[in-house]
Amino acid sequence: MRILVCGGTGYIGSHTCVILAGRGHDLVVADNFSNSSPKVLERLQAITGAPVAFRRVDLRDRLETRELLVGGGFDAVVHFAALKAVGESCERPLDYFDNNISGTLHLLQAMQEAGVRRLVFSSSATVYGDPDSVPVTEDAPLRVTNPYGRTKLVMEQLIGDLCTADPGFQAGVLRYFNPVGAHASGLIGEDPSGIPNNLMPYICQTAVGRRAKLSVFGGDWPTIDGTGVRDYIHVVDLARAHADALGALERTGQGFTVNLGTGQGVSVLQLLHAFERASGRAVPYEIVARRAGDVAEVYADPSLAHRLLGWRAELDVDAMCRDAWRWQSMNPDGYAGTD
Ligand SMILES: NC(=O)c1ccc[n+]([C@@H]2O[C@H](COP(=O)([O-])OP(=O)(O)OC[C@H]3O[C@@H](n4cnc5c(N)ncnc54)[C@H](O)[C@@H]3O)[C@@H](O)[C@H]2O)c1
Secondary structure (H helix, E strand, C coil), rough: EEEEEEEECCCCHHHHHHHHHHHHEEEEEEEEECCCCCCHHHHHHHHHCCCEEEEEECCCCCHHHHHHHHCCCCEEECCCCCCCCHHHHHCCCCHHHHHHHHHHHHHHHHHHHHHEEEEEEEEEEEHCCCCCCCCCCCCCCCCCCHHHHHHHHHHHHHHHHCCCCCCCCCCEEEECCCCEEECCCCCCCCCCCCCCCCCHHHHHHHHHHCCCCCECCCCCCCCCCCCEEECCCEHHHHHHHHHHHHHHHHHHHCCCEECCCCCEEECCCCCCCHHHHHHCCCCCCECCCCCCCCCCCCCCHHHHHHHHCCCCCCHHHHHHHHHHHHHHHHHCCCHHHCC
């Protein structure tokens, strides 16, 4: 297939490009580099052995987006392009609505105009908010707790309405749990700007000396060791699910919404200690008060993804930590440090 990958120089998008290129698809990456680096394109070339076609496009620009799609000859779009920081979305909700919702609307309009009717979309477990029970299944109530989550829910709804209006439009909506890890080459990985919002990059930056210590929010949750439990999934497993989702859409002509996780809950301290074993480094940490809005335990029931896509996560927590550490130690300052 000829595939447009929007947000393809970002963390999950870049790993997905490697898998899609490896399966022989013809890719065009589009990104505005608002949260990524042009260096990713060089790294992708080093991994895949071929240059990656790239267009610098901001999905907030309706005309640019239209021009990208119309005449592009695409069979499918994989859409990662979004802002994703929960805290920032509370401070700047309008920027999140504009970037994520307007950007997606422009993309859908351009797809319609160009006659491209196959989409794989990055959603998030954040649409479940604080779930009533775990493991979380796809029919759990949707109740978002912050503006970022609201954009994900609205984008899912926009896509759902389009599928209803045009039964020929096929969408695979993928609800990611907690992506971590990096490509085994150490050439691409997660490179947050500023202070990391997520646990694994914080652990990595602490281990490499960029942060003094890790703050663990809450040691009194009703969990195995008192720290919060999440479903960490290796980014390479996650990337593979996008290729499998495209295959399922092509094979069945039916859209779907699936959870992507391992189905295993892992606590903050379990992840931290696995990382210390994988890296051979001690990671200083301190248990501090719970953060408002956090929840004790969230992990997926990923069985629907297995039934519909034939996909399941294969890489364990040790692999996640080993690969995250390889990326961080080879690129202590991320892409910025590689000039
Ligand atoms: N990483 C996670 O923990 C996580 C979890 C659940 C869902 N998601 C979702 O997965 C997707 C990818 O996440 P990621 O971690 O790779 O994020 P990322 O920030 O690394 O990648 C997103 C990419 O989209 C680009 N982008 C953003 N707005 C754009 C616009 N208007 N026009 C063009 N390009 C634009 C950014 O420059 C970046 O390269 C996002 O939609 C995110 O909400 C991520």
